[in-house]
Amino acid sequence: MQHTRRLFLKGTMAAGTLAIAAGANLLTPGKVLAAWPEKAFTAEKMDTALSELVGGTELIESDKITLKTPDIAENGAVVSVTVRTELPDAESISIYVPVNTSPLTASYELTDKFDGEISGRIKMAETSDVIAVVQAGGKLYSAKREVKVTLGGCGG
Known part of the structure; x- marks a missing residue:
């Protein structure tokens, strides 16, 4: 007791x-x-979100960024995304879905101990490009892939 x-x-x-x-x-x-960059995450346009987050909108396509996504996502609420970069001195990685109500879906600030890869799940409202933006050396580099989102997870 x-x-x-x-x-x-x-x-x-x-x-x-x-x-x-x-x-x-x-x-x-x-x-x-x-x-927390509230203005970037609540922006309704990708250019606005990009500008609020990193201060610029000029993207350079890079073959040193690998973006891995499914070709078809049966459930837009859980789309797996992996971004790998070989760019030296990467400062941040952001993931955008331009057709979403809020295009900025994820943002990572990196340290010097970064091993070059991030992975996570994002939400997609409909079929769209997924765009990975890596800030390195004061410039913005990007890679994109189209992900088809099926209706209701039934392939329809």
């Missing part, structure tokens, strides 16, 4: 402390939220 009572009191004290800290905004990750 004594053990259960102590465990209950510890849990109550911990929960109370967390509630007070949250109420005082001490648990808000301010630095992380401040760095």
Whole structure:
């Protein structure tokens, strides 16, 4: 009985402390939220999103970027994307789907320990190009692939 009572009191004290800290905004990750490029992710045009995120819109097609996507995505809510770059000093990788309501689907800031490849899943509203943009050496390089999104995941 004594053990259960102590465990209950510890849990109550911990929960109370967390509630007070949250109420005082001490648990808000301010630095992380401040760095989130909201204008880029809420932009309705790809050029606007690109400009807000990296400050330019001029893309140079590069064979040093490999974009791997399925040719046909049966479910546009989960489309696998892998981007590999051989560009030296890559600073960031962003993935765009121009026909989406918000074209910028993902953005990664890179460090010097970056191994050259990112992978994830994106959402696509309909058949479109998927465009990978790599910022390296102050320039923007790109690669694109068309992904066909089937209706309702039934191939129709």
